[in-house]
Amino acid sequence: MIIDVAFQPVCPLDRLEPDRGVAALVNGVQIALFRTSDGELFAVGNRDPISHAYVMSRGIVGSRADVPTVASPLHKQVYDLRTGTCLDVADVSLPVYPVRVSEDSVVEVAVE
Amino acid sequence: MKRLVIIGNGMVGQRLIEAVRARDDGGEWSVTVLAEEGRPAYDRVKLSAFFDGSSAEDLNLHTPDAGVDLRLGEPAASVDLADRVVTTAAGAYRYDALVFATGSYPFVPPVDGKDLPGVFVYRTLDDLEAIREYARGRHIGAVIGGGLLGLEAANAMRLLGLSTHVIEFAPRLMPVQIDEAGGAMLRRYVEDLGVTVHTGTGTTALNAGPDGAVATLSLSNGAVVKADMVIVAAGIRPRDDVARAAGLAVGPRGGILVDGTGRTSAEDVYAVGECAAVDGVCYGLVAPGYAQAEVVADRLMGGAATFPGADLSTKLKLLGVDVASFGDAHGTAEGCLDVTFTDPATRVYAKLVLSDDAKTLLGGVLVGDATGYPALRAGVGLALSAPPLTLLAPAGAEADAGAGLAALPGSAQVCSCNAVTKDTIVDAIHAQGCADVPALKACTRAGTSCGSCVPMLKQLLTLEGVTQSKALCEHFDHSRQELFDIVRVRNIRSFSALIAEAGRGKGCDICKPVVASILASLHTGYVLEGEQASLQDTNDHFLANIQRNGTYSVVPRIPGGEITPEKLIVIGEVARDFHLYTKITGGQRIDLFGARVEQLPLIWKRLVDAGFESGHAYGKSLRTVKSCVGSTWCRYGVQDSVGLAVALELRYRGLRSPHKLKSAVSGCARECAEARSKDFGIIATDNGWNLYVGGNGGFRPRHADLFATDLSTEELVRTIDRFLIFYIRSADRLQRTAAWIESLDGGLDHLRDVIVHDSLGLCAELDAAMAGHITNYADEWAATLDDPDRLSRFVSFVNAPDAPDPSISFTVERGQPVPVSSSAEGRQPVLLGMPAVTEGSPA
Numbered sequence: 022m023i024i025d026v027a028f029q030p031v032c033p034l035d036r037l038e039p040d041r042g043v044a045a046l047v048n049g050v051q052i053a054l055f056r057t058s059d060g061e062l063f064a065v066g067n068r069d070p071i072s073h074a075y076v077m078s079r080g081i082v083g084s085r086a087d088v089p090t091v092a093s094p095l096h097k098q099v100y101d102l103r104t105g106t107c108l109d110v111a112d113v114s115l116p117v118y119p120v121r122v123s124e125d126s127v128v129e130v131a132v133e
Numbered sequence: 134m135k136r137l138v139i140i141g142n143g144m145v146g147q148r149l150i151e152a153v154r155a156r157d158d159g160g161e162w163s164v165t166v167l168a169e170e171g172r173p174a175y176d177r178v179k180l181s182a183f184f185d186g187s188s189a190e191d192l193n194l195h196t197p198d199a200g201v202d203l204r205l206g207e208p209a210a211s212v213d214l215a216d217r218v219v220t221t222a223a224g225a226y227r228y229d230a231l232v233f234a235t236g237s238y239p240f241v242p243p244v245d246g247k248d249l250p251g252v253f254v255y256r257t258l259d260d261l262e263a264i265r266e267y268a269r270g271r272h273i274g275a276v277i278g279g280g281l282l283g284l285e286a287a288n289a290m291r292l293l294g295l296s297t298h299v300i301e302f303a304p305r306l307m308p309v310q311i312d313e314a315g316g317a318m319l320r321r322y323v324e325d326l327g328v329t330v331h332t333g334t335g336t337t338a339l340n341a342g343p344d345g346a347v348a349t350l351s352l353s354n355g356a357v358v359k360a361d362m363v364i365v366a367a368g369i370r371p372r373d374d375v376a377r378a379a380g381l382a383v384g385p386r387g388g389i390l391v392d393g394t395g396r397t398s399a400e401d402v403y404a405v406g407e408c409a410a411v412d413g414v415c416y417g418l419v420a421p422g423y424a425q426a427e428v429v430a431d432r433l434m435g436g437a438a439t440f441p442g443a444d445l446s447t448k449l450k451l452l453g454v455d456v457a458s459f460g461d462a463h464g465t466a467e468g469c470l471d472v473t474f475t476d477p478a479t480r481v482y483a484k485l486v487l488s489d490d491a492k493t494l495l496g497g498v499l500v501g502d503a504t505g506y507p508a509l510r511a512g513v514g515l516a517l518s519a520p521p522l523t524l525l526a527p528a529g530a531e532a533d534a535g536a537g538l539a540a541l542p543g544s545a546q547v548c549s550c551n552a553v554t555k556d557t558i559v560d561a562i563h564a565q566g567c568a569d570v571p572a573l574k575a576c577t578r579a580g581t582s583c584g585s586c587v588p589m590l591k592q593l594l595t596l597e598g599v600t601q602s603k604a605l606c607e608h609f610d611h612s613r614q615e616l617f618d619i620v621r622v623r624n625i626r627s628f629s630a631l632i633a634e635a636g637r638g639k640g641c642d643i644c645k646p647v648v649a650s651i652l653a654s655l656h657t658g659y660v661l662e663g664e665q666a667s668l669q670d671t672n673d674h675f676l677a678n679i680q681r682n683g684t685y686s687v688v689p690r691i692p693g694g695e696i697t698p699e700k701l702i703v704i705g706e707v708a709r710d711f712h713l714y715t716k717i718t719g720g721q722r723i724d725l726f727g728a729r730v731e732q733l734p735l736i737w738k739r740l741v742d743a744g745f746e747s748g749h750a751y752g753k754s755l756r757t758v759k760s761c762v763g764s765t766w767c768r769y770g771v772q773d774s775v776g777l778a779v780a781l782e783l784r785y786r787g788l789r790s791p792h793k794l795k796s797a798v799s800g801c802a803r804e805c806a807e808a809r810s811k812d813f814g815i816i817a818t819d820n821g822w823n824l825y826v827g828g829n830g831g832f833r834p835r836h837a838d839l840f841a842t843d844l845s846t847e848e849l850v851r852t853i854d855r856f857l858i859f860y861i862r863s864a865d866r867l868q869r870t871a872a873w874i875e876s877l878d879g880g881l882d883h884l885r886d887v888i889v890h891d892s893l894g895l896c897a898e899l900d901a902a903m904a905g906h907i908t909n910y911a912d913e914w915a916a917t918l919d920d921p922d923r924l925s926r927f928v929s930f931v932n933a934p935d936a937p938d939p940s941i942s943f944t945v946e947r948g949q950p951v952p953v954s955s956s957a958e959g960r961q962p963v964l965l966g967m968p969a970v971t972e973g974s975p976a
Contacts, residue, residue: 036931043928045933
């Protein structure tokens with residue numbers, strides 16, 4: 022992971038509903054932030070690489086085998102939340118961003 | 134291009150058109166059809182359905198085809214074989230190939246009084262219309278002829294409310310198809326329906342009453358039967374008059390003489406169907422006619438097909454009684470043995486005819502229960518697959534059908550209507566990947582005519598190792614219907630509880646919305662409450678429809694398409710103030726496009742304040758109930774279609790279902806609301822409402838089927854209530870009502886049994902479920918606006934709630950905003966050679 026990019030606060034952790042995403046604007050970049058039902062956090066690009074619309078935060082969160090996933094709300098292609106790799110279409114992926122929770126329960130994302 | 138002229142547009146003539154058009158890839162033939170009747174081909178086999186609520190349109194078989202010149206009401210008058218010309222009253226047609234498909238005409242015995250008013254034949258829709266007209270206000274009818282057609286005609290009279298007599302010259306009913314004992318069993322059924330049967334007696338005269346119309350029949354046994362009207366159904370004769378006059382050879386008992394290729398005595402002239410005498414024999418059934426049509430189509434394309442010979446097996450439902458006869462039903466083979474089974478209690482009669490060594494099945498007769506027919510018919514000529522009594526017992530025949538099917542040779546016909554062999558079906562399964570019955574039907578035509586072989590198609594799929602998985606997705610091994618029952622019976626309230634109990638993993642975009650819909654159906658309440666919010670597709674999550682650029686469209690409910698000017702103005706003002714693209718939908722409402730998520734609550738605040746509520750355009754739920762203007766304004770309307778549409782839309786609004794649901798109400802038979810293209814469509818009659826179910830537009834358009842006729846409003850609403858809840862409970866994910874009905878074992882009849890006759894004892898439960906929905910309905914948008922927590926979802930960015938998404942921009946097209954494409958391969962403006970007008974440019 023890139024270490025010389027600063028984490029920036031986005032929102033309180035309890036603002037994230039389990040298994041649902043939100044969009045965030047960090048340094049002018051649109052991020053899709055997810056909190057899964059088992060408490061893990063993921064940050065990926067909000068732009069759907071196939072439709073080019075900024076909608077990934079509105080996809081349905083789930084799993085494929087053991088992989089945590091999000092499906093594009095437009096045409097349902099499924100992406101690995103950990104790596105951003107599209108599981109349905111070759112050579113398509115979302116950017117992924119480091120994400121963490123601060124001591125005072127604020128979600129922070131690092132975007133170059 | 135070569136010219137094909139077909140004389141006649143009956144069932145077989147129509148089949149010939151389809152077969153030629155399907156094979157003529159090179160566009161080699163132009164097709165001209167000269168038809169005597171004023172309407173295109175219809176299903177004559179199902180003619181009596183005309184008296185059971187079906188319209189002429191329901192029986193139609195012809196689909197318009199630009200490559201076919203169909204000339205209705207223009208019968209061929211003569212044919213000149215030397216010059217190759219057919220002449221009609223309207224013109225002359227040159228041909229390179231000519232096919233007679235002229236069918237047959239009813240035989241009327243030469244008895245006194247046969248031409249009296251009130252005496253009819255039973256052949257065409259025109260005959261049926263005349264019968265229906267004449268039957269008004271009359272009480273007693275008689276049918277001369279107790280064969281297949283005579284019993285159909287008797288059923289028609291019964292449905293018209295006449296007390297009915299059947300007079301048959303032979304000692305039993307249906308003498309051609311069934312034996313003495315089968316005829317006796319059939320007679321008991323028929324007499325129980327109130328039909329009086331006279332067998333072993335002829336009709337010697339029809340006698341007029343004082344008004345000059347038929348009033349009595351004199352029988353050869355001395356009896357006199359009173360009858361206000363008479364239908365003669367004493368057999369048919371081939372229509373070979375034009376062919377005879379042209380000089381074509383005819384058979385010893387009439388019919389245009391053809392060989393095994395369908396060719397007549399003249400070059401390039403063919404005959405098919407009931408008018409043809411194949412090597413001297415005429416066949417009065419549709420299946421041999423279809424086979425002949427296929428042979429002639431093949432020959433026209435240069436093929437070498439020959440008529441394989443006719444299978445005269447038949448299975449019918451006559452007056453509600455199953456009757457089947459197959460193979461050597463009368464046991465004419467030398468030394469053959471009969472095995473019979475008679476059960477007076479259940480009124481089942483069955484007979485198998487076996488070879489003299491009792492090892493080979495030769496034929497048989499079934500009355501009262503014909504479940505075993507498909508497998509037994511396919512087994513004719515083969516070694517018995519089980520002891521005869523096992524095969525005869527109705528349940529046994531069905532249970533053993535799978536084993537019997539496995540033993541069949543590949544050349545055995547599974548579908549006799551369309552001459553499809555077991556080999557063809559197995560090949561379609563393996564080589565063409567057909568994995569279900571609809572695919573097999575599309576690929577091979579098997580099961581598309583009478584449908585009696587459909588159970589065998591299912592068994593063949595199983596035998597060939599095609600397992601049709603019911604699993605919804607990797608998280609659940611269950612079908613939607615099973616999950617519905619699990620949630621209902623175990624009273625499960627959340628997705629996490631359900632997946633813990635019945636599934637695995639975390640769910641996905643397939644199972645989560647399905648479970649959300651099930652929970653919404655069973656536990657009415659706000660669809661975004663708690664964990665349920667995470668299950669919804671983005672449309673249900675934001676209560677709007679996502680569009681290609683990530684904005685949403687908004688559709689307020691306009692019940693029945695009826696709207697006041699004040700409300701219309703509010704929609705206009707909202708669209709103007711939020712710069713929304715505005716379009717009228719196909720469902721008689723207004724769609725406002727281009728709203729960003731953070732604008733949705735602001736838009737809906739204005740709409741709700743003006744009295745609008747959610748139109749559920751985003752949900753798998755009831756969309757709209759369209760209507761024509763109905764009797765309030767229309768000079769043709771017979772009922773208040775708008776009033777009913779509004780009431781139905783308000784009753785079923787918000788009802789979540791496996792797929793979207795659409796409806797419409799037409800105020801008269803002109804059907805301006807296009808109700809027959811809907812999941813449930815209603816058409817007004819003089820006496821109430823006709824209900825149609827299972828229609829849809831879309832990828833595979835389909836007309837709805839008539840379900841019930843002349844219902845009162847109360848009966849109609851109760852029937853729709855049950856139809857909808859039963860659909861919601863038992864359909865598959867994203868299965869529209871049409872596919873659902875098709876998937877039910879027993880189809881439409883089964884559906885009618887369940888929701889009209891309560892055969893499963895479910896109706897009280899279905900009624901209660903709908904009552905619960907109606908009581909608990911609340912507008913989702915009003916509920917959202919009332920709650921700050923719910924509103925907090927509607928932000929563009931969690932850390933910049935008021936900043937609009939910078940990626941969204943619009944351009945102007947025809948005076949309205951439309952999305953700017955963000956990709957190179959995106960949409961291009963439509964150029965029509967008109968000056969482009971942009972907002973603010975001088976007029």
